[in-house]
Each structure stands twice: as C-alpha cells, then as structure tokens.
Amino acid sequence: MRSATSVEIDPVFVERVVMEFARFGAWGATGVWRTVYSPEWVAAAKQYADWCAEAGLEVHKDAVGNVWGRLRGAEPGPSIVSGSHIDSQRPGGRYDGALGALAGLIAIRALSAQFGPPRRTLEAVALCEEEGSRFPTAQFWGSRAIVGRIAPGDAVATKGYEDETIADAMREVGLDPALIAEARRDDISDFIELHIEQGPILEQAGLPVAVVDAITGIRHLRVTLTGEANHAGAFPMDMRRDPMAGFAEIAAGVVNTAHRMGRPAVTTVGRVIAEPNFPAIVPHTVQFSVDARHPDPAQRDILYARHDALMREVAARRGLEIVIEQSLDHPPCLSDPGLVATFEKAARDQGIAFTTMPSGAGHDSQQMAEIAKVCMIFVRSKDGRSHTPEEFSSIPDIVEGVRVLAAGLHRLAY
C-alpha cells in the first residue's frame, strides 16, 4: 500500500466556480433554471469547456453536447472519468448535478497542478441532460448516449413540455441528431460521480461526506381502484364498495411496510386522484402512485412483494377492482466494491469523517454502470432539500467532498 498523500483543494477557487456557474440560468437569489439545449445551458457548457481548457485539459464536445476535459495519462488504456449533469430542475438549485461536473474538473485540475501528468488518463465531464426537466422522457440523455442506450428514432420521438422534439432542440444548438451514436464510448474503465446527498442523513449524522455503495432500486406503480359511486348519506357503510377506503388502507399499509423494514427502504404515495371527487359522493375510482425503493436486490424483492400482497388483499376483501400498472422499474445499481474501498481509503487518508450509504435517488452513474465500474461521493445537504432554489451545501463540505474525490482519483490514476 502507498502511504497517504495529502491533496490540496483551494476553497476560494471552489466557491468561485460554483457561484459563477450558478449565474447561467440564475433564478431568483439562489435558484437555477437551466434546461438542456437552452441558451443558459449553451452558455454553461461553453464556460465548462473554457475552464477545462484553462486547466490544461483537452476539450471535446461530443455528439449530444456532453463536454469532456481530458488529462492524458502516460500509459495507454481506458479513462477514469468523473462528472455529472449540468441541466437543472425548473427551477432547481445551484448544486444538483452541476457540483459533480465542477468537482471532476476541480479535482483533475488540482491533481495536474500538484502531481503533474498521471499514469492513467483522467477525464472530467459535464453531462448534458439528466433531469428530464425539458423533455420528460429524456432522463439520462447524456449518459445514455455515452453507453449506447439511445435508439435511432428516439430523438424525433422525444417531445418536450412545449411539444418540440429533442431532435429540433439539438439542431438549434448546432448538434446533429443523426450523429448521436458517435457519442458512444467504450474506453472508460471507471466513473466516479460526486453529488449532493439530496437527503438529511449526513446532516443528521453530523458528517460532511459519504461514499455511496449503491443506487437504490426503484419501482413506480400506477394503481387504479374501482368501486361504486354512491350517495354519501343514503348508502349504508356495510353495503359500500368504497375505493377511497381501500386506498386509505393501502396507502397507510405500504408506508408502514417500508417504515418497519427500516432504512434504506422507502415507499411514497405522492399522487392521488379521486373521481368524481365530491364531498357527498362515495368515489367510484381512486388512482394513485406507489414509489418504492430499496438498494438491496433481495430486500427490494421482499418490499415489492409485501406491497403487492397488501394491495391485492385489500382490494379483494373490499370488493374493489384493482389494476396495477408498472410505469418504472430500475434495478438497484451496486457500486464497484473495489472503488468503494478506494474512496473510503481516500477519505480516511485525508482525515475526513464519512459514512458509507446508498443513494435513494437515481443518478447518471446508473447508466454509466453499463460500460464502467462506478462509485459516487455524496456531500451533505442542508435540511435534505433539493430540486428547489433552497437547496444548499456549504463550501467547506464541498471542499471535503472534492478532496475525497481527488484523493481517490490519485490512488487510481497515479
């Protein structure tokens, strides 16, 4: 084992790039509204490319608009890459995504300055679209292009909230949708993504950073319970087939199931629509969502099976029709154990207190896992807030996160 190497990260530079980058699409005092292929996004991508060039990296913009900055290694072979997305929610905050793109750049710049050319090639990347905040079905557009998960007709079929296609939006910023396949990479061995936690766990634990050992599995169900609409006064309780009563039992039950399983199981009923939705009529239909997540494949199966059994039991007992549609099913994405160990060691080497935890949200790393070993680093979020202008992480915490990232990259590439 090599001895610990101290990696220096300049807090002043970190604060400058984070705050300057947040000006592209600035929304109110602290928010950002920067959707893919918008003028704000074009300006942000150009700024990222300029900073890469200033750091001495070879800059390349690929066929979908991902911006790459390369620090060539002395040895041939695949690249070690770090980055994240630079598009935002509408509006989101300064940190979701952007911080990871900047962290990759800051870390590689610092390594280059402090240790010179690496043995292995390092790359920073600003991915072009993760949120799907302009094109709701285009989630992970940038990382999907890299791993070859965009089919030939997708760009024309992918519509935005204002009915424009993503193909047209690409052309407007000088990209040719016919060339998307050229963004594919097969020469990346490792992808490390720094990101804000977007939850309260690090804050509660009093820790600045975490090494992420898995991205949770997630299933979205759209459930429709149908009973019989009746007069709220004239129809006795014992004769009703009330889908609201069934929904209430199910929603309480699935939430309790996840709660009892304990962290990191989570289940959310975020959406409910009753028909006809009048106070004095027993509804005939209640439609609702069930978002359930677990990063452990075996525990996930138990969580999902318990939900399904509960829903079907309640519906059958109450004489309700039930239709369960699965609108999303991402399996858990496990981080590479070797990378997890490397970044845990890097944090310890830098004397930075950390924990190891799964991510409850989805990230570009899930896509990158198709072609590379992946790992993530989380930085503490204030109040667990994200997807809002109030999202906040402190510069000292960010610096600790970038130090862990840089120290780990140093272990891998030098």
Add this chain to the structure above:
Amino acid sequence: MRSATSVEIDPVFVERVVMEFARFGAWGATGVWRTVYSPEWVAAAKQYADWCAEAGLEVHKDAVGNVWGRLRGAEPGPSIVSGSHIDSQRPGGRYDGALGALAGLIAIRALSAQFGPPRRTLEAVALCEEEGSRFPTAQFWGSRAIVGRIAPGDAVATKGYEDETIADAMREVGLDPALIAEARRDDISDFIELHIEQGPILEQAGLPVAVVDAITGIRHLRVTLTGEANHAGAFPMDMRRDPMAGFAEIAAGVVNTAHRMGRPAVTTVGRVIAEPNFPAIVPHTVQFSVDARHPDPAQRDILYARHDALMREVAARRGLEIVIEQSLDHPPCLSDPGLVATFEKAARDQGIAFTTMPSGAGHDSQQMAEIAKVCMIFVRSKDGRSHTPEEFSSIPDIVEGVRVLAAGLHRLAY
C-alpha cells in the same frame, strides 16, 4: 279511531305524469337536466300548474316560482301540504324531487275525486330549487323562501357556476327578487314529502316504501394536513412528516368508526387533493373532505367527537399541522311523531308492507320543519342509485308510495 278507508291510485295516470314530466329537460334515454329558472324548468312549472288546474285545484305561483295547487277545506285553518322540488342534478334522473311534487298532486287529485272536498285545506307544491345544481349556494331556495330563510341581499350575492346571479336568473323568468319575502308562509301546519330513497335499504329489505322518522344530521369538514415535501428516494421514512400517510390513517379511521357504529351512521371521504401530487415527491399538503351523518342527536355527537379526536391524534403523532374547517352543519331533523304514526297507520290500512327508517340525505322537509310538522315517505330505489340518469323506481312501488301518502292525508284532512 276511524276504520280503514281504501284509497285508489290509478297506475296508468301515475306512469303518464311521471313520464311526461321527465320530458322537460330530458337527457339521453332516462336522464333529466332541469336546473332552476332554465327554459326546461319554466316549462315543467307550467305543466305542473296546468295539471293542478285540471285536477280542480286553485293554482298559485309564488314570488320565487314555487307552484301551489290548493284544494280548499270546509273548515278554516292552516294547510296540510305535500310536495317536493322539480329541479334536477345535471344530469339527474326522472324521480329525485319531481316524484314528490307529482305525488302530492296525484294524491290530492285522487282524494278530491274519491272523497270530495276535505274538511281541512290540502295543498300540493312544486318547490323551485333544492339541488343547488345551477347555484351551488342556493340549496333549498324554494323551501327557504317559504320559511323566511332568504335574507334581503341573498339573491344578488348568490352566484351560479357561470357567474350569473340568481337575481338575474329570476328576472329572466319574470320573477322580481325584491319580492322574495312575499313567498313566506305562516299558514302551513303539516308538510309531507314523498321522495325516492336514493339508497339500497328498501331494496335489500324487499319493501316498496318507508315512513321516514328523521332526516340525518350532517357535517361537512374540509381538513388540511400540512407536512414537509421531500424527495421520495433520499428522505428516510423515520424523518418524514408525510401528510399523505396521515391522511390515509385518518380516512381509514373515520370510515371504520362509522362502520363499527353501524346503521344509520355513515362517514364518507369523497374528496382529496394532494400537493404537489407527483409520484416521486412526498406531498407537503393533503386536503380532504369528511362527510359524517347520523339522525340521532346523541349518537351524532359521539360520531363527530370520535372523528375529531382521531384526526387530532394522528396529526399530533405524525408532526403534521391540521386545519379543520366546517363547511356545513345541519342538525338532525326529526319527523313529527304524530305524523309518523299517522302514515304508519295509513300504510297498514292499505295493506302495504313498509319499514320506518331515517333519511341519510337532506331534503326540503328540513327547511319546512321550521314552520310545520314534517314527515316523509320513501319509495324503493333500484340499486340505491340516484343523482344519475340510471336512477329508477318502478310504477308499482310509486303507486304504493302515493297510496300511503293519500291515505295519510285522508286521515289528516277528512
């Protein structure tokens, strides 16, 4: 006691007037869309007046448009009145309201033909507005005018779904809103309202009619639970303040409370609105309705108190803010025990099987109770359906109901 008198009601005439009346505002094959002061309503009111005149009754249209048909009694004194409303839901069926207006007319017409002039004055009435289906806050408009519960500014302040005032709508059909107070009556001793059950109880019991001994008490609450919006993946269950989970516990709880108390307690959660209502976000707010009803004042108090305690306990335990607004509170309206006994006796005299039960829905009789003794007669509903074109009661059942009504009126007025 007088001996039983057989009252004859002609089924052919009953079917003719029910079906002909349903043509005013006919909607599809079996529906009716006849809102107050609409052209369809004007035509129906005119038809009712014409039929009253044909039956030899003195016809009078009052200041709000209620149509009265009077069969003058030999003795002076207050009137015994029977009727109901002729406006409908949008769309409703042929029977809700209209059947009671027609039943009063048919019964008094038959009594006049069979027994001649009564000792006491009898009146049939077609009330102008009960549903609030055009002007949502104008419920019981016709009966409220009769009992003096319309304040001077109400007509101008009462707005329709299309933003017109009820004052303008009155003027368009030749009524002067300044004269509403003239509709007030102080010379009615008894009000008997025949109505379809709108529930499944008679059908389940295999009985054509019921004498109604109370109209249920009803309270509508609008409840707002506020917690904290959070990411459905990144926020652990044990740290959430999830108003959907609180709502689910409350909705399941209040429904179970009414169910366990047994008939005639009913509680309905018919309406729910979650914000922001996205599958992957723990909502920050869930707003919902609680409609709870009981015809017994003491049992009603227990039902309401249990609901209130449950809601506050769940909110406090889950760290949710709760705001409870009462949007409606009608106390139970007990039928006059003497009238209940009279109509029970009338049914027995006619050899008609019946039960005595409360009404779970509200009716004009609640208003009329302000100035008169009241009682209602229910006719069996198919499948308990109402407020829909599918609402149905058979002519034989209707004839039984009108026979009970007529026989009771005979006992009171002859």
